[in-house]
Amino acid sequence: MQNSEIKTTCSYCGVGCGIIVTNDSKNGVEVKGDVNHPVNRGMLCSKGMNLHYVVNDTSDRILYPEMRWSKSHPKERVSWDDALERAAAVFSSIIKKHGPDSVGFYVSGQCLTEEYYLINKLVKGFLKTNNVDTNSRLCMSSAVVGYKKTFGEDIVPIAYDDIELADTFLITGANPAWCHPILFRRLEQHKEKNPKTKIIVIDPRRTDSAALADLHLQIIPGTDIILYHAIGKRLIEKGYIDNDFIKNHTENFNLYKDLVLSSSFEKASKLCGVSVNDIKLAADMIGKAKGFISLWAMGLNQSAIGVDKNTALLNLSLVTGQVGKPGSGPFSLTGQPNAMGGREVGGMANLLAVHKELNNPMHRKEVADFWGVNEISEKPGLTATEMFDALESGKMKAIWIICTNPLVSLPDSRRVEKALQNAKFVVVQDISHNADTSKFADLLLPAAGWLEKEGTMTNSERRISYLPKGVNAPGEALSDVEILIRFAQKMNFNGFNFNTTEEVYKEYCMMTKDTKMDISFLNYNRLKNEGTFQWPVPDYGHPGTPRLFTDKKFYTPSQKAIFNIPTAIENTSEQPNSQYPFILTTGRIRDQWHTMTKTGKVSRLMTHIPSPMLEINPIDAFKSGINAGDIVVVTSKNGTVRVKAKITDSIREGVVFLPMHWGKQLENDLNRTNNLTNTLVDPTSKEPDFKFTTVSIEKY
Numbered sequence: 001m002q003n004s005e006i007k008t009t010c011s012y013c014g015v016g017c018g019i020i021v022t023n024d025s026k027n028g029v030e031v032k033g034d035v036n037h038p039v040n041r042g043m044l045c046s047k048g049m050n051l052h053y054v055v056n057d058t059s060d061r062i063l064y065p066e067m068r069w070s071k072s073h074p075k076e077r078v079s080w081d082d083a084l085e086r087a088a089a090v091f092s093s094i095i096k097k098h099g100p101d102s103v104g105f106y107v108s109g110q111c112l113t114e115e116y117y118l119i120n121k122l123v124k125g126f127l128k129t130n131n132v133d134t135n136s137r138l139c140m141s142s143a144v145v146g147y148k149k150t151f152g153e154d155i156v157p158i159a160y161d162d163i164e165l166a167d168t169f170l171i172t173g174a175n176p177a178w179c180h181p182i183l184f185r186r187l188e189q190h191k192e193k194n195p196k197t198k199i200i201v202i203d204p205r206r207t208d209s210a211a212l213a214d215l216h217l218q219i220i221p222g223t224d225i226i227l228y229h230a231i232g233k234r235l236i237e238k239g240y241i242d243n244d245f246i247k248n249h250t251e252n253f254n255l256y257k258d259l260v261l262s263s264s265f266e267k268a269s270k271l272c273g274v275s276v277n278d279i280k281l282a283a284d285m286i287g288k289a290k291g292f293i294s295l296w297a298m299g300l301n302q303s304a305i306g307v308d309k310n311t312a313l314l315n316l317s318l319v320t321g322q323v324g325k326p327g328s329g330p331f332s333l334t335g336q337p338n339a340m341g342g343r344e345v346g347g348m349a350n351l352l353a354v355h356k357e358l359n360n361p362m363h364r365k366e367v368a369d370f371w372g373v374n375e376i377s378e379k380p381g382l383t384a385t386e387m388f389d390a391l392e393s394g395k396m397k398a399i400w401i402i403c404t405n406p407l408v409s410l411p412d413s414r415r416v417e418k419a420l421q422n423a424k425f426v427v428v429q430d431i432s433h434n435a436d437t438s439k440f441a442d443l444l445l446p447a448a449g450w451l452e453k454e455g456t457m458t459n460s461e462r463r464i465s466y467l468p469k470g471v472n473a474p475g476e477a478l479s480d481v482e483i484l485i486r487f488a489q490k491m492n493f494n495g496f497n498f499n500t501t502e503e504v505y506k507e508y509c510m511m512t513k514d515t516k517m518d519i520s521f522l523n524y525n526r527l528k529n530e531g532t533f534q535w536p537v538p539d540y541g542h543p544g545t546p547r548l549f550t551d552k553k554f555y556t557p558s559q560k561a562i563f564n565i566p567t568a569i570e571n572t573s574e575q576p577n578s579q580y581p582f583i584l585t586t587g588r589i590r591d592q593w594h595t596m597t598k599t600g601k602v603s604r605l606m607t608h609i610p611s612p613m614l615e616i617n618p619i620d621a622f623k624s625g626i627n628a629g630d631i632v633v634v635t636s637k638n639g640t641v642r643v644k645a646k647i648t649d650s651i652r653e654g655v656v657f658l659p660m661h662w663g664k665q666l667e668n669d670l671n672r673t674n675n676l677t678n679t680l681v682d683p684t685s686k687e688p689d690f691k692f693t694t695v696s697i698e699k700y
């Protein structure tokens with residue numbers, strides 16, 4: 001590393017902690033938390049504080065491009081020129097023969113904004129298909145639709161600094177103590193200093209987050225909307241509502257009121273598995289709050305009714321008028337470090353850059369004009385799971401996968417395996433041979449990782465950080481920006497004459513001009529010299545915007561926030577039956593990240609939970625004849641998993657839990673949780689229903 005000290009941002013979760021990197025004594029690097037960073041104030045969680053191991057250990061890295069001439073040939077080392085010429089030739093020939101929609105790109109919320117921007121420009125502008133989607137589809141797409149339906153745009157209205165200004169928190173469908181640890185640490189510190197702060201947790205598991213709660217509602221999975229409506233009913237009946245805000249700044253309140261008042265607490269209690277008393281207690285805490293913040297993540301988003309769950313929760317902020325003022329507002333927690341940046345550049349099959357809409361002809365023309373292309377296709381692209389369906393059926397022939405490991409992370413892994421086997425051409429652009437998906441690559445491209453390239457990211461609170469390059473990538477690995485530019489040039493596309501990543505960022509910043517996320521006055525110099533900024537940054541010298549909607553003007557046509565009425569109130573997932581009587585829910589553990597290609601190689605992170613275990617309630621275990629540590633076979637209609645049982649009363653009866661991280665390569669086929677998960681998706685957001693799969697359990 002040339003500079004003795006580099007300031008950067010953690011590459012794991014959406015909290016976006018500041019990190020200082022220095023040289024160690026053995027030519028490697030060390031990391032520590034940045035005490036001056038506004039997010040983490042020097043703190044790092046177990047994953048962040050071990051990031052240097054990932055940089056220093058290059059033993060698993062892909063060092064040069066590898067290619068095979070046919071499925072029956074072994075992969076062999078090739079030059080970058082040969083690799084990208086072959087990619088260009090195969091993509092051109094498939095598009096010529098089968099049309100642009102026969103190819104697609106599947107990318108990642110870990111891509112930097114510049115990479116994400118280039119991918120979208122390349123695919124939507126020049127390859128002429130909207131088949132570009134991201135693993136953020138598995139993470140935030142239900143929240144995106146929820147925000148758009150309620151506020152008129154995909155906007156997180158508040159900042160982490162609002163945590164210290166609030167007195168009541170509802171954490172629902174999230175375990176930030178493990179998945180967003182530094183944000184949770186700030187919440188813990190706030191409660192330590194202000195013991196009257198109220199925390200309500202809604203979760204079928206008594207997690208470490210629930211351990212801090214004043215009230216834990218151990219809900220039956222899938223019944224969230226019923227519970228939020230019951231809370232809404234109590235708020236209205238007790239007069240804990242903001243009539244002035246509702247009258248002047250919202251639409252549809254009467255429809256909402258009629259709906260929630262028509263329900264009964266007793267019915268809600270029975271359906272949700274939560275006592276009437278606790279429902280009323282939760283509502284009273286929210287109703288009496290001076291500053292109320294809701295925090296949520298995958299428990300809401302990863303659901304067949306994920307969008308309705310989101311809007312039903314957002315309604316609680318509207319009915320109490322807890323939006324646009326200090327210490328209040330809804331706050332979705334992004335799982336990945338740059339899921340927000342990806343949304344900004346239109347990194348989904350149904351979106352365009354700078355929050356423009358694919359289904360709006362004017363927006364398509366504006367984007368096409370900006371990129372200097374004739375048009376953008378009006379046909380929505382295939383979403384994450386749809387792309388793999390299309391590969392399996394043969395409708396899509398080629399896929400380019402960047403910085404993600406779908407063989408482990410997508411639902412129903414065996415279907416993904418079949419899809420990749422069936423594809424005519426698979427490009428995998430990644431850093432590690434440990435990504436199971438790389439085994440299916442016809443072309444394997446070595447990418448630079450964290451600290452080996454520069455670019456920007458946006459965290460969960462709209463905060464943009466600049467990440468400098470500190471070390472050289474191993475072997476012949478290149479930055480994703482350089483790989484994409486070289487490919488575009490091999491395709492003879494105009495519009496990719498960038499010499500630096502900074503030039504890509506400049507172009508993207510110009511595109512945001514006069515939008516709600518205007519950062520046209522932001523640049524690398526400001527980010528390097530002045531630190532991080534929360535968008536919008538619409539002027540020279542503008543300090544960024546921590547809080548939105550302070551004027552109570554929302555981004556809907558009427559400028560009013562909208563109470564949405566759900567299309568489904570009860571869960572539409574396949575319900576337990578005599579063959580599959582348990583509900584399987586999946587999620588993260590504290591020290592692992594996604595499919596473990598990085599955290600799995602850090603031995604000290606493997607000590608917390610070294611192998612996957614099925615959490616099962618003691619009553620269910622007793623009825624099934626299972627003792628602690630027994631090997632159990634978990635079966636769904638899609639597949640099987642074989643793991644040890646962990647008997648714990650922290651999970652409610654009828655529900656079992658498996659961590660999402662383990663793949664085939666690190667352990668064995670039968671540790672891969674997504675062998676089991678169902679293929680349902682939310683009808684609007686197309687986010688998979690990871691949190692509700694019916695399974696059977698038996699002792700092995």
Ligand code: SF4
Nearest residue numbers: 010012013017045048
């Ligand atoms: Fe990194 Fe998230 Fe941990 Fe912060 S909380 S150190 S961003 S993993």
